[in-house]
Amino acid sequence: MPHYDRPVKPRIVILGAGFGGLELATTLSEELGDEVDVLVIDKGDAFVFGYSKLDYLFGRTTPDAVKLAYRHVAKPGVRLLRETVAAIDPVAKAVTTDAGVHEADHLVVALGADYDFDATPGLADATEFYSVRGAERLAELLPEFRGGRAVVGVCGAPFKCPPAPSETALLLHDYLEHKGIRADCEISVVMPFPTPIPPSPSTSAALLQTFAERDIEFVPGRPVASLDVARSVAVLADGTDVPYDLFFGVPKHRAPDVVIESGMAVDGYIPVDGRTLATRFPDVYAVGDVATVGTPKAGVFSERQARVVARTLIARVRGGESPDGYDGRGSCYIEFGSGLVARIDVDFFSGESPTGTFQAPSAEFVAEKARFGSTRRARWFGIEA
Numbered sequence: 559m560p561h562y563d564r565p566v567k568p569r570i571v572i573l574g575a576g577f578g579g580l581e582l583a584t585t586l587s588e589e590l591g592d593e594v595d596v597l598v599i600d601k602g603d604a605f606v607f608g609y610s611k612l613d614y615l616f617g618r619t620t621p622d623a624v625k626l627a628y629r630h631v632a633k634p635g636v637r638l639l640r641e642t643v644a645a646i647d648p649v650a651k652a653v654t655t656d657a658g659v660h661e662a663d664h665l666v667v668a669l670g671a672d673y674d675f676d677a678t679p680g681l682a683d684a685t686e687f688y689s690v691r692g693a694e695r696l697a698e699l700l701p702e703f704r705g706g707r708a709v710v711g712v713c714g715a716p717f718k719c720p721p722a723p724s725e726t727a728l729l730l731h732d733y734l735e736h737k738g739i740r741a742d743c744e745i746s747v748v749m750p751f752p753t754p755i756p757p758s759p760s761t762s763a764a765l766l767q768t769f770a771e772r773d774i775e776f777v778p779g780r781p782v783a784s785l786d787v788a789r790s791v792a793v794l795a796d797g798t799d800v801p802y803d804l805f806f807g808v809p810k811h812r813a814p815d816v817v818i819e820s821g822m823a824v825d826g827y828i829p830v831d832g833r834t835l836a837t838r839f840p841d842v843y844a845v846g847d848v849a850t851v852g853t854p855k856a857g858v859f860s861e862r863q864a865r866v867v868a869r870t871l872i873a874r875v876r877g878g879e880s881p882d883g884y885d886g887r888g889s890c891y892i893e894f895g896s897g898l899v900a901r902i903d904v905d906f907f908s909g910e911s912p913t914g915t916f917q918a919p920s921a922e923f924v925a926e927k928a929r930f931g932s933t934r935r936a937r938w939f940g941i942e943a
C-alpha cells in the first residue's frame with residue numbers, strides 16, 4: 559500500500575523578534591498562514607520600542623507599560639520560542655539554542671546590535687540610556703539631579719537611531735525647565751559626527767538652531783573614548799576632558815557574539831546585498847541592525863528590509879516574480895521638545911549620496927508617531943489602542 563506523507567511545509571527560521579523579525583513573521587503569516595512553518599526565536603520575553611526608553615527615562619510612562627509581551631503574538635503558521643541562540647551554521651542553515659537544534663529551509667538573521675561596554679573603558683561603571691536596564695537606572699537617578707553638568711555622550715558610530723542623543727538633550731532641557739532648575743544646569747551633546755544628522759543638512763541645521771536657543775552645547779567630531787568615573791570625567795578621543803555630574807551614555811555597538819562566532823560577519827556586521835538582503839550563504843538573509851545594508855541602524859529600516867525578504871520568501875513558496883529590491887528609504891520621528899515631533903524622510907539609495915528631507919516639528923507628527931506605535935502593536939501583537 560502506498561504511503562502518502564503530508565506535504566512538507568517550507569521551514570522559515572527567523573532569529574530575533576525585534577522590528578525586523580516581528581514584521582517578517584507578521585507579513586509571512588498574513589500572506590501564507592499555515593502554508594509555511596515559521597519559527598521565531600528570541601531570548602527575551604517582550605519587545606520594547608527604542609523610543610519608549612526616552613519616554614520612561616523622562617517619566618512619561620513606566621517600563622512595564624511599554625513592554626510588549628511575546629505571549630501576545632498569535633499568528634497562523636508562526637511559533638515564537640523563548641530560547642537563546644548559541645550557534646548559527648549558515649551553510650547547513652541550522653541553529654543551536656539553549657534548548658536544541660532547529661533546521662531551516664530559509665534562515666533570516668535579525669538579531670540586532672549589542673552594546674560593547676568593554677570598548678569604552680569606564681563605561682560599565684557609568685550610566686547609559688540605550689539598554690532597558692540603563693534607561694531604568696537613569697530614570698531613577700534623574701530626579702536626584704538638582705544642578706550641574708549633564709553630558710549626552712556617544713562612544714562610537716554606527717549607533718542606533720542617530721537622532722536619539724539630540725532628542726535626549728532636548729527632552730532633558732524640558733524636564734529641567736519643568737523642575738525649575740534649568741538655569742542651574744548645563745547640557746552638552748558629544749558626537750562622533752560633524753553635525754547631528756550628517757545625511758540631512760536641513761535637519762542638522764534645525765537641531766543646531768534649537769540647541770543654540772536652549773543653550774545646549776554641541777561638541778562635534780569626537781566620540782567619548784573613556785570615562786574616569788572616580789573624577790566624573792568623560793575623556794574624548796582627542797584627549798579633551800568633559801566633566802559631568804550626570805552622564806547619558808550611548809555605548810559602542812557590535813553584532814551579537816553568536817553572529818561573530820558564526821563566521822557570517824565581516825568588519826563587525828553581516829554583509830548583505832543591499833537590494834535583496836541576501837547574505838553570501840544560499841537561502842540565508844540578514845535584516846536590520848545586525849547587517850551592513852548601507853542604511854542607518856533604526857527600526858524603520860529593519861522593518862522595511864524585512865518586508866522585502868518576506869516578499870522574496872512568499873515568491874519562493876508560491877512561485878512568481880521576485881519583488882522590487884529594497885529602496886533604502888525610511889521616515890524617522892524626532893522629539894524636538896516643547897511637546898513637538900519633527901520628521902525626517904531619508905533616501906539612502908536613489909541618489910549619489912543619501913538625502914534627508916526635514917519636516918518641521920508639529921502636533922501632527924506627534925499624532926503620526928503615536929499611530930506608528932499603535933499600528934505595530936496591533937499588527938504584531940494584536941493589542942488594540
Ligand SMILES: Cc1cc2nc3c(=O)[nH]c(=O)nc-3n(C[C@H](O)[C@H](O)[C@H](O)COP(=O)(O)OP(=O)(O)OC[C@H]3O[C@@H](n4cnc5c(N)ncnc54)[C@H](O)[C@@H]3O)c2cc1C
Pocket residue numbers: 573574575576577578579599600601602607608609610611612641642643644668669670671687688689718719722814816845846847848855856857858859860890891
Ligand atoms: C533610545 C533609542 C531610541 C530609538 N528610537 C527609534 C525611533 O524613534 N525609530 C526607529 O526606527 N528606531 C529607533 N531606535 C532604534 C531601534 O530600536 C533599533 O534600530 C531596532 O530595534 C532594530 O531592529 P532589529 O530588528 O534589527 O533588531 P532588534 O529590534 O534589536 O531585535 C533583535 C532581537 O534579537 C534578540 N537577540 C539578540 N541576540 C539573541 C540571541 N543570542 N538569542 C536569541 N535572541 C537574541 C534580542 O532579544 C532582540 O529582541 C531607537 C533605539 C534606541 C536605543
